[in-house]
Amino acid sequence: MITILDQDFSQLNQFLSERTFSKIFILVDENTHEYCLPILLGNLETETAIEILEVEPGEEMKNIQTANQLWEILTEMQADRKALMINLGGGVITDMGGFVASTYKRGIQFINIPTTLLSICDASIGGKTGIDLMNYKNMVGTFAFPEQIFAYPRFLDTLPAKELKSGFAEMLKHGLIADKKHWDDLILLQHLDAVGIEPYIKQSMEIKQEVVHGDFHEKNVRKTLNFGHTIGHAIESLCLSTGNLILHGEAVAMGMICEAHLSYLEGLISEEDSELIIEQIARYFCYIDITDFKEEDIFSLLLNDKKNADAKINFSLLNGIGSCVFDQQCTTENIQKSLNYYKKLSGF
Amino acid sequence: MITILDQDFSQLNQFLSERTFSKIFILVDENTHEYCLPILLGNLETETAIEILEVEPGEEMKNIQTANQLWEILTEMQADRKALMINLGGGVITDMGGFVASTYKRGIQFINIPTTLLSICDASIGGKTGIDLMNYKNMVGTFAFPEQIFAYPRFLDTLPAKELKSGFAEMLKHGLIADKKHWDDLILLQHLDAVGIEPYIKQSMEIKQEVVHGDFHEKNVRKTLNFGHTIGHAIESLCLSTGNLILHGEAVAMGMICEAHLSYLEGLISEEDSELIIEQIARYFCYIDITDFKEEDIFSLLLNDKKNADAKINFSLLNGIGSCVFDQQCTTENIQKSLNYYKKLSGF
Numbered sequence: 026m027i028t029i030l031d032q033d034f035s036q037l038n039q040f041l042s043e044r045t046f047s048k049i050f051i052l053v054d055e056n057t058h059e060y061c062l063p064i065l066l067g068n069l070e071t072e073t074a075i076e077i078l079e080v081e082p083g084e085e086m087k088n089i090q091t092a093n094q095l096w097e098i099l100t101e102m103q104a105d106r107k108a109l110m111i112n113l114g115g116g117v118i119t120d121m122g123g124f125v126a127s128t129y130k131r132g133i134q135f136i137n138i139p140t141t142l143l144s145i146c147d148a149s150i151g152g153k154t155g156i157d158l159m160n161y162k163n164m165v166g167t168f169a170f171p172e173q174i175f176a177y178p179r180f181l182d183t184l185p186a187k188e189l190k191s192g193f194a195e196m197l198k199h200g201l202i203a204d205k206k207h208w209d210d211l212i213l214l215q216h217l218d219a220v221g222i223e224p225y226i227k228q229s230m231e232i233k234q235e236v237v238h239g240d241f242h243e244k245n246v247r248k249t250l251n252f253g254h255t256i257g258h259a260i261e262s263l264c265l266s267t268g269n270l271i272l273h274g275e276a277v278a279m280g281m282i283c284e285a286h287l288s289y290l291e292g293l294i295s296e297e298d299s300e301l302i303i304e305q306i307a308r309y310f311c312y313i314d315i316t317d318f319k320e321e322d323i324f325s326l327l328l329n330d331k332k333n334a335d336a337k338i339n340f341s342l343l344n345g346i347g348s349c350v351f352d353q354q355c356t357t358e359n360i361q362k363s364l365n366y367y368k369k370l371s372g373f
Numbered sequence: 374m375i376t377i378l379d380q381d382f383s384q385l386n387q388f389l390s391e392r393t394f395s396k397i398f399i400l401v402d403e404n405t406h407e408y409c410l411p412i413l414l415g416n417l418e419t420e421t422a423i424e425i426l427e428v429e430p431g432e433e434m435k436n437i438q439t440a441n442q443l444w445e446i447l448t449e450m451q452a453d454r455k456a457l458m459i460n461l462g463g464g465v466i467t468d469m470g471g472f473v474a475s476t477y478k479r480g481i482q483f484i485n486i487p488t489t490l491l492s493i494c495d496a497s498i499g500g501k502t503g504i505d506l507m508n509y510k511n512m513v514g515t516f517a518f519p520e521q522i523f524a525y526p527r528f529l530d531t532l533p534a535k536e537l538k539s540g541f542a543e544m545l546k547h548g549l550i551a552d553k554k555h556w557d558d559l560i561l562l563q564h565l566d567a568v569g570i571e572p573y574i575k576q577s578m579e580i581k582q583e584v585v586h587g588d589f590h591e592k593n594v595r596k597t598l599n600f601g602h603t604i605g606h607a608i609e610s611l612c613l614s615t616g617n618l619i620l621h622g623e624a625v626a627m628g629m630i631c632e633a634h635l636s637y638l639e640g641l642i643s644e645e646d647s648e649l650i651i652e653q654i655a656r657y658f659c660y661i662d663i664t665d666f667k668e669e670d671i672f673s674l675l676l677n678d679k680k681n682a683d684a685k686i687n688f689s690l691l692n693g694i695g696s697c698v699f700d701q702q703c704t705t706e707n708i709q710k711s712l713n714y715y716k717k718l719s720g721f
Binding site for chain 2: 128132167329
């Protein structure tokens with residue numbers, strides 16, 4: 026369930042008063058500890074004991090070592106099966122916190138309070154948890170739903186503009202794969218700020234939730250959410266491994282450009298539509314320099330994408346603006362062409 | 374689904390022929406590699422590529438480091454979501470293999486081929502996976518069902534008698550908590566060997582499966598399977614931490630003795646019944662020396678048992694032979710008495 030929180034967090038307080046938890050563990054990183062936790066604690070009304078778990082910020086901390094530390098702390102603090110974990114942060118916190126909660130003592134309850142636009146519109150919804158392994162994103166994880174998702178758009182005011190852009194990529198994706206009107210609304214925005222984006226947040230969250238609801242275990246329609254993510258994830262992994270810490274949304278924007286072009290190459294959309302899409306995406310996002318990445322490394326990562334089976338690379342591609350098909354196996358030649366198209370476009 | 378395998382593994386071969394797997398990973402330890410894998414491979418008929426994953430044997434290897442190595446190997450071998458994991462071994466292999474499979478890429482399919490009496494009658498059934506953490510058993514894990522469980526009783530011929538005894542403890546438990554006839558059948562056995570036990574294996578597996586089926590997430594009746602395990606697990610953890618590697622079944626036998634006595638102290642069964650039960654259990658199992666363990670350490674472990682909530686210790690206790698009640702909170706005094714009763718009985 027998705028709830029947009031009032032100024033006084035009344036819906037969260039109501040949730041806590043209706044349930045009995047033995048203890049509340051709030052997972053934060055250094056940033057949300059400083060900027061978001063005081064707001065949360067200032068509004069929280071509960072008799073239940075609260076413990077704060079802090080991890081260092083950043084995708085590179087979303088690994089098994091950090092998960093292991095969190096399991097150990099929960100054990101030391103004698104967290105029982107009636108404990109609640111509150112994941113207060115971006116996607117790293119909601120992914121990892123969800124993974125730790127869903128596996129500690131085979132699962133305790135957790136809620137997500139996403140603090141970035143990316144986690145509000147994407148990571149916090151859909152019941153996917155995970156940690157990275159050997160530079161592969163979310164290689165280890167579970168399907169586990171938070172009890173609730175509480176979004177508090179005012180947290181966005183604390184974010185750098187870059188972070189807003191990053192989440193905006195997923196919102197654009199939601200429009201492209203499932204809702205032309207949402208796409209049309211979004212591309213009218215001249216520049217990105219929290220106030221401009223806020224009216225469209227709930228709509229975007231609901232598009233994602235509806236897609237997920239129809240296919241929890243990603244057997245069919247949920248795969249459409251992977252549009253832009255096949256190539257995007259590979260490039261994100263390569264950047265991560267070379268220490269170039271790009272944002273997830275930047276990688277997704279790059280992936281959407283390649284895969285919109287790929288949709289055209291595979292004959293699914295017109296050249297005109299693909300160029301229109303690419304032009305709009307490029308308006309909001311800088312290009313990533315991928316010239317140093319070896320093609321074989323990119324293909325190795327593409328092959329190891331979680332979405333694949335039988336050693337084939339599966340794409341989710343657009344067959345219209347607001348419409349997406351999944352399990353599309355493209356020719357190596359077309360994949361190469363789409364990468365070269367991006368390189369040319371980016372001008373690096 | 375539980376299947377007792379024919380001599381030629383025909384049911385397993387049929388299972389594999391009816392599904393499409395991209396690759397088969399067989400998880401073994403050094404022992405099952407030597408004694409069981411040749412039998413399995415000699416009978417396996419499949420075109421699908423097979424990889425063998427070997428870990429060192431023993432409960433002390435069932436930890437996050439080993440799980441991490443397995444995730445890394447699966448990643449390096451580019452296992453995709455259509456890969457199958459076959460867990461060939463005792464409870465350590467089925468618990469850990471199930472955990473790794475159920476979290477790798479958020480879950481690949483797995484089957485269990487348990488090779489010890491303990492894993493045949495207990496660990497391989499019920500959809501609980503896990504690894505140990507900080508001397509706590511199965512502190513991290515998932516609820517995840519194997520696609521099927523294939524039991525091959527001839528594997529028991531390869532086991533030391535001690536291992537048979539260990540699994541026999543769980544069979545006795547199944548009788549005690551749910552089926553008086555099963556208990557009556559079992560205690561007629563004069564000495565334990567594979568041939569004598571074999572006729573009762575399927576019955577014991579089905580008792581467990583039926584209990585689990587009624588309560589997958591352990592909200593109620595499944596808790597009865599924890600009879601003997603509250604104190605048993607605590608003692609097992611303490612032994613593990615001091616390097617005294619007792620078998621799980623030995624700890625359970627100890628726990629059942631304490632908790633049968635506790636059932637009497639709490640007024641749930643007659644002294645006569647509790648003594649009859651204890652006498653029969655003691656016929657098959659040696660006593661464990663618990664005199665060196667501090668009471669506070671035992672209670673600290675009891676408090677951190679996964680079954681607890683609200684800082685209370687929950688027991689599953691007998692209210693008859695073949696009948697069990699759960700969520701029983703006992704007085705500290707009675708718990709102490711039951712431990713002292715065991716110490717006295719054991720004569721250490």
